[in-house]
Amino acid sequence: xxxxxxxxxxxxxxxxxxxxxxxxxxxxxxxxxxxxxxxxxxxxxxxxxxxxxxxxxxxxxxxxxxxxxxxxxxxxxxxxxxxxxxxxxxxxxxxxxxxxxx
Amino acid sequence: xxxxxxxxxxxxxxxxxxxxxxxxxxxxxxxxxxxxxxxxxxxxxxxxxxxxxxxxxxxxxxxxxxxxxxxxxxxxxxxxxxxxxxxxxxxxxxxxxxxxxxxxxxxxxxxxxxxxxx
Amino acid sequence: xxxxxxxxxxxxxxxxxxxxxxxxxxxxxxxxxxxxxxxxxxxxxxxxxxxxxxxxxxxxxxxxxxxxxxxxxxxxxxxxxxxxxxxxxxxxxxxxxxxxxxxxxxxxxxxxxxxxxxxxxxxxxxxxx
Numbered sequence: 001x002x003x004x005x006x007x008x009x010x011x012x013x014x015x016x017x018x019x020x021x022x023x024x025x026x027x028x029x030x031x032x033x034x035x036x037x038x039x040x041x042x043x044x045x046x047x048x049x050x051x052x053x054x055x056x057x058x059x060x061x062x063x064x065x066x067x068x069x070x071x072x073x074x075x076x077x078x079x080x081x082x083x084x085x086x087x088x089x090x091x092x093x094x095x096x097x098x099x100x101x102x
Numbered sequence: 103x104x105x106x107x108x109x110x111x112x113x114x115x116x117x118x119x120x121x122x123x124x125x126x127x128x129x130x131x132x133x134x135x136x137x138x139x140x141x142x143x144x145x146x147x148x149x150x151x152x153x154x155x156x157x158x159x160x161x162x163x164x165x166x167x168x169x170x171x172x173x174x175x176x177x178x179x180x181x182x183x184x185x186x187x188x189x190x191x192x193x194x195x196x197x198x199x200x201x202x203x204x205x206x207x208x209x210x211x212x213x214x215x216x217x218x219x220x
Numbered sequence: 221x222x223x224x225x226x227x228x229x230x231x232x233x234x235x236x237x238x239x240x241x242x243x244x245x246x247x248x249x250x251x252x253x254x255x256x257x258x259x260x261x262x263x264x265x266x267x268x269x270x271x272x273x274x275x276x277x278x279x280x281x282x283x284x285x286x287x288x289x290x291x292x293x294x295x296x297x298x299x300x301x302x303x304x305x306x307x308x309x310x311x312x313x314x315x316x317x318x319x320x321x322x323x324x325x326x327x328x329x330x331x332x333x334x335x336x337x338x339x340x341x342x343x344x345x346x347x348x349x
Contacts (some may be wrong), residue, residue, distance in 0.1 A: 022204055033237065
């Protein structure tokens with residue numbers, strides 16, 4: 001069970017795409033930094049729909065995206081979509097067997 | 103001893119990440135860690151023969167790839183899908199490496215203790 | 221309680237990775253865990269540059285790492301070869317390389333990649349930014 005951390009924009013960097021090629025069904029993805037912006041795109045909402053997804057709250061709020069991401073989250077499966085703070089990020093890194101930062 | 107997988111995902115020379123990842127791989131192996139290398143996306147281009155890094159302003163760190171067996175780095179995995187996208191045949195690789203499916207890379211990432219991506 | 225090693229590859233300015241790394245470190249300690257060391261590699265070594273002078277209304281990641289290390293006694297380690305290549309030198313490296321100036325702050329120790337590897341061996345988790 002791996003926590004995959006994506007920090008970069010999907011429009012600039014292939015990190016999320018590469019991660020999805022190698023992800024195991026029991027793994028989770030954490031979106032942080034510019035990576036949170038991918039949730040605005042339908043194609044990424046669809047590609048991430050079946051993945052346990054964690055999104056860093058400060059990076060959503062910093063970008064003024066809270067309302068938009070809440071609306072998008074309402075369309076995703078609630079048990080697979082989690083907005084987390086740094087403290088929870090720390091605990092999630094321990095709950096998973098390792099963290100890969102792509 | 104821990105098992106480490108070092109993943110290369112950036113093209114050679116445009117970035118120094120390939121060079122700095124390879125430094126870490128060799129150093130880890132000399133510290134008796136069990137090291138596997140995984141080349142994916144444009145990083146598979148590191149493995150093409152006949153490159154002249156100096157012409158791109160880079161140090162020739164690719165020649166170090168030939169020394170991997172001396173460091174007991176025997177697992178070198180190359181993503182078959184990435185090779186196919188770039189039109190490269192397994193026979194064109196400059197070093198002894200295993201061309202593998204995404205599933206095998208998934209398994210390797212699950213099995214090792216830590217993964218570092220460059 | 222778990223032991224973490226943190227790797228920072230993001231630069232002191234121009235990337236937000238270093239900021240997230242520091243926030244993560246603060247929360248590691250707040251949650252009662254420990255940090256073996258914070259290892260700066262690739263462009264991350266620029267975080268030790270004491271000559272970083274952002275405007276007073278801008279975030280100063282160098283100063284923030286320095287304050288964090290002082291408050292919690294967490295070792296900050298620069299990869300020396302990554303640092304030298306990027307013009308980040310401590311007084312000792314400046315002397316050894318015939319340079320009359322240095323910029324790496326004393327709260328960052330210069331070390332080899334071996335310190336990262338040994339740290340990974342001891343840690344429960346490696347987290348890179």
